[in-house]
Amino acid sequence: xxxxxxxxxxxxxxxxxxxxxxxxxxxxxxxxxxxxxxxxxxxxxxxxxxxxxxxxxxxxxxxxxxxxxxxxxxxxxxxxxxxxxxxxxxxxxxxxxxxxxxxxxxxxxxxxxxxxxxxxxxxxxxxxxxxxxxxxxxxxxxxxxxxxxxxxxxxxxxxxxxxxxxxxxxxxxxxxxxxxxxxxxxxxxxxxxxxxxxxxxxxxxxxxxxxxxxxxxxxxxxxxxxxxxxxxxxxxxxxxxxxxxxxxxxxxxxxxxxxxxx
Amino acid sequence: xxxxxxxxxxxxxxxxxxxxxxxxxxxxxxxxxxxxxxxxxxxxxxxxxxxxxxxxxxxxxxxxxxxxxxxxxxxxxxxxxxxxxxxxxxxxxxxxxxxxxxxxxxxxxxxxxxxxxxxxxxxxxxxxxxxxxxxxxxxxxxxxxxxxxxxxxxxxxxxxxxxxxxxxxxxxxxxxxxxxxxxxxxxxxxxxxxxxxxxxxxxxxxxxxxxxxxxxxxxxxxxxxxxxxxxxxxxxxxxxxxxxxxxxxxxxxxxxxxxxxxxxxxxxxxxxxxxxxxxxxxxxxxxxxxxxxxxxxxxxxxxxxxxxxxxxxxxxxxxxxxxxxxxxxxxxxxxxxxxxxxxxxxxxxxxxxxxxxxxxxxxxxxxxxxxxxxxxxxxxxxxxxxxxxxxxxxxxxxxxxxxxxxxxxxxxxxxxxxxxxxxxxxxxxxx
Numbered sequence: 001x002x003x004x005x006x007x008x009x010x011x012x013x014x015x016x017x018x019x020x021x022x023x024x025x026x027x028x029x030x031x032x033x034x035x036x037x038x039x040x041x042x043x044x045x046x047x048x049x050x051x052x053x054x055x056x057x058x059x060x061x062x063x064x065x066x067x068x069x070x071x072x073x074x075x076x077x078x079x080x081x082x083x084x085x086x087x088x089x090x091x092x093x094x095x096x097x098x099x100x101x102x103x104x105x106x107x108x109x110x111x112x113x114x115x116x117x118x119x120x121x122x123x124x125x126x127x128x129x130x131x132x133x134x135x136x137x138x139x140x141x142x143x144x145x146x147x148x149x150x151x152x153x154x155x156x157x158x159x160x161x162x163x164x165x166x167x168x169x170x171x172x173x174x175x176x177x178x179x180x181x182x183x184x185x186x187x188x189x190x191x192x193x194x195x196x197x198x199x200x201x202x203x204x205x206x207x208x209x210x211x212x213x214x215x216x217x218x219x220x221x222x223x224x225x226x227x228x229x230x231x232x233x234x235x236x237x238x239x240x241x242x243x244x245x246x247x248x249x250x251x252x253x254x255x256x257x258x259x260x261x262x
Numbered sequence: 263x264x265x266x267x268x269x270x271x272x273x274x275x276x277x278x279x280x281x282x283x284x285x286x287x288x289x290x291x292x293x294x295x296x297x298x299x300x301x302x303x304x305x306x307x308x309x310x311x312x313x314x315x316x317x318x319x320x321x322x323x324x325x326x327x328x329x330x331x332x333x334x335x336x337x338x339x340x341x342x343x344x345x346x347x348x349x350x351x352x353x354x355x356x357x358x359x360x361x362x363x364x365x366x367x368x369x370x371x372x373x374x375x376x377x378x379x380x381x382x383x384x385x386x387x388x389x390x391x392x393x394x395x396x397x398x399x400x401x402x403x404x405x406x407x408x409x410x411x412x413x414x415x416x417x418x419x420x421x422x423x424x425x426x427x428x429x430x431x432x433x434x435x436x437x438x439x440x441x442x443x444x445x446x447x448x449x450x451x452x453x454x455x456x457x458x459x460x461x462x463x464x465x466x467x468x469x470x471x472x473x474x475x476x477x478x479x480x481x482x483x484x485x486x487x488x489x490x491x492x493x494x495x496x497x498x499x500x501x502x503x504x505x506x507x508x509x510x511x512x513x514x515x516x517x518x519x520x521x522x523x524x525x526x527x528x529x530x531x532x533x534x535x536x537x538x539x540x541x542x543x544x545x546x547x548x549x550x551x552x553x554x555x556x557x558x559x560x561x562x563x564x565x566x567x568x569x570x571x572x573x574x575x576x577x578x579x580x581x582x583x584x585x586x587x588x589x590x591x592x593x594x595x596x597x598x599x600x601x602x603x604x605x606x607x608x609x610x611x612x613x614x615x616x617x618x619x620x621x622x623x624x625x626x627x628x629x630x631x632x633x634x635x636x637x638x639x640x641x642x643x644x645x646x647x648x649x650x651x652x653x654x655x656x657x658x659x660x661x662x663x664x665x666x667x668x669x670x671x672x673x674x675x676x677x678x679x680x681x682x683x684x685x686x687x688x689x690x691x692x693x
Contacts, residue, residue, distance in 0.1 A: 017301075018327075018679065019325060019330075019679050020326070020328065028409060030405055030406040030409070033402060046273055047277070051385040051389075097324045098304060101308070201417045201418060204417075205424050210423075
């Protein structure tokens with residue numbers, strides 16, 4: 001339970017390395033946008049407003065992963081100026097798609113480099129926000145679900161704990177009556193190890209889940225990989241599927257590495 | 263007396279991504295203009311190497327949360343070009359339809375939430391909603407209709423999951439469109455009103471001479487494919503793109519600048535499409551443009567807000583036509599047989615031409631990828647506009663001139679995350 005914020009809370013949105021999709025989810029709440037805007041003071045949302053009010057902020061929504069030296073400092077300022085830091089999306093939570101760089105052999109990577117190095121500065125790895133500062137809540141997804149985003153903001157404003165499921169995607173398929181693509185069609189699916197939240201989107205479109213909500217709690221990735229092998233997936237395919245939007249999330253990282261050197 | 267002035271905006275707002283502006287004025291001449299993009303470099307082209315062709319639309323979507331469809335459609339078309347696949351007409355129609363949805367949501371976002379506040383003097387659309395609630399409410403509902411198209415065909419608005427090389431994972435039944443078609447009819451009316459509304463905004467007198475570049479496809483307003491043409495005689499196939507365009511690195515930006523090898527900077531996006539293909543707009547959009555006082559040619563980038571409104575109207579009308587003529591395709595997707603090959607595709611993202619090129623091996627793994635987004639193509643034109651605009655308006659108070667410069671940048675609806683996705687890497691180690 002979080003303590004309630006008494007006055008109209010000041011909301012800020014911060015972007016690190018990202019596609020802006022998670023903060024865009026806020027604008028995609030077309031029916032609720034103006035009521036959210038009325039319930040909070042939007043103090044920093046540069047993609048929408050020229051007004052940039054100084055901190056401290058009550059709620060900071062943080063999108064994106066840490067990939068530059070400047071970001072290392074900026075994220076500290078965000079923490080310092082914010083009562084609650086809520087990360088939104090896979091980039092902020094696990095390092096996101098940018099963490100694909102984390103698996104590249106640096107020598108292999110530098111072979112395809114031809115930028116003039118003095119102009120550009122970037123870090124070797126893409127890391128989640130929680131590697132650098134204390135985070136009060138993490139919302140999963142690539143992108144986040146807009147319903148979950150509204151739920152988190154409402155919960156923080158009213159001082160309750162957000163109600164966000166932590167079960168696997170399989171439960172969402174069962175709840176929606178979606179036929180299991182893996183048992184019915186032999187289509188490899190990450191559902192059993194992936195956190196719920198999207199509403200079992202991919203299986204409902206006849207394709208396997210590719211894990212954009214990241215690992216569920218206690219994900220048995222080894223058992224799933226074994227099942228995938230039985231369905232005919234190659235070791236390379238298993239490596240690649242765990243190297244998507246949540247490649248750096250610990251269970252996915254471990255599983256992809258376990259299949260890499262066979 | 264020599265005087266030096268600077269205009270500096272350290273954090274550009276109401277644009278996607280992170281950029282800054284720096285203008286140096288010496289006496290009455292602009293000495294230097296830099297649109298600095300400090301958005302972190304994101305190395306998608308490197309990430310794509312070694313990936314399977316089936317994974318590419320899911321990866322390239324993550325370049326941009328505003329225009330993922332542009333990245334997915336262009337990627338799957340490029341792969342189909344590589345493998346020699348020709349999709350069913352109805353699959354092509356469904357792709358055009360979902361692309362119309364993206365144009366609607368992206369253009370409405372820009373016209374009403376990002377650009378209009380400049381013309382009316384508000385910090386943002388939320389402040390604007392206090393004085394013009396009906397305009398902002400209506401725009402949110404129009405945006406929602408665009409998103410509904412994307413969601414119906416793609417599964418969700420942002421990073422849709424239904425597009426694949428060869429077609430779709432699942433195709434809709436004709437009846438699935440019934441409710442959407444009703445909403446689209448409403449949106450078409452709202453778009454028609456929006457064209458007149460946009461034309462009533464105050465515009466500075468600012469006409470320039472540009473080389474406009476857009477796609478050209480017989481009988482269609484530029485959208486998902488075509489030859490690459492310009493008003494200065496360029497007319498090439500997409501396969502020849504690399505022969506005519508180059509990308510250059512500039513020291514102050516994390517995005518490359520694309521240029522025409524022969525003539526330098528060029529202009530892509532709504533104004534380019536409008537000027538090169540006005541006659542191919544749907545009749546209702548053409549008529550609305552004329553009624554709003556726009557001719558077949560528009561050379562004032564500040565009026566791009568009207569052109570975007572015209573394109574929203576066109577996209578609504580086109581979407582309704584596609585739904586009306588839709589027949590369920592024989593199969594949702596074609597069988598794909600990879601082969602060692604090179605494939606190209608270009609499509610019209612809301613902000614202009616997006617070009618992809620992939621080299622694949624016999625298993626369908628990516629050997630090499632090149633992606634050129636619209637914003638990197640427009641950067642050098644944006645800087646030129648700023649130079650001329652500032653020189654014409656040196657008498658304005660600094661605060662006002664700064665705001666006008668921001669507005670001039672927003673004329674292009676820059677998408678900065680897109681523009682930095684392709685930079686190659688230099689590694690700075692954390693100690």
